[in-house]
Amino acid sequence: MANRSNDRNWDATQHYKNAAVAKDYDRVRFSSTAGRVFNNQEKRVIRECFQDIPRDTVILDIPCGTGRLAEALLGSGLRVYGADISAEMLDVANERLAGYGGRFTTEVMDAFKLTGSERQFEAALCARVLMHFPLETQIKFLRGVAAVTRKRIVINHSLSSPYQRFRRWVKVLLGHQKSAGYPITNSEIKRLLGESGLAEVKRRRINALISEAVYIVAEKIR
């Protein structure tokens, strides 16, 4: 995925507030053969992370982006409340998911401003965003999501293990695309979850040898 979050001037909260960026989001990342395979695997894993939740539950998808993963949840019978700081990304999502009618609704929302909100969802998905911020900011983001969620939060992240750090080093040598700016170690995952009032229940990986992606099912502990 094209990613400039290790450029300190790149700002994930602003970058996607652009109609051209939003329109191109899926094509740029997921239209190659490898991209299509990864996208399908990721959607399968996300569906599995919510498989024991009663159908018809409303899942908060924040950030929803273009509705890529919301589509997977809607397809499995769940309802989705798609929230994102970018109205442009939500426009693409609304167009894509219009066929789901009232099962999919959206709202422009800033995850950093959710603490103290009266709103409550049973479960939430928080995908492909935390790795764009330094750890302290990730904690603020996830605390916001936890403030409006009663029980389960599924996050994805980029795992920083000795093997994955070696892989990154090789990728840089080979001149590959830059990876996410703020991958996270296992002890940092514990801190991120703990300081957001969450505990890990289980985790999933996709192609651990060739991908940093880690999917964590967490539940509220307070």
Ligand SMILES: C[S@@+](CC[C@H](N)C(=O)[O-])C[C@H]1O[C@@H](n2cnc3c(N)ncnc32)[C@H](O)[C@@H]1O
């Ligand atoms: C890489 S996209 C991921 C979208 C989607 N989760 C996916 O996996 O396709 C990151 C999204 O985070 C959104 N975002 C960034 N900061 C945010 C914030 N403070 N509150 C809500 N959304 C935010 C951006 O607008 C963008 O749509």
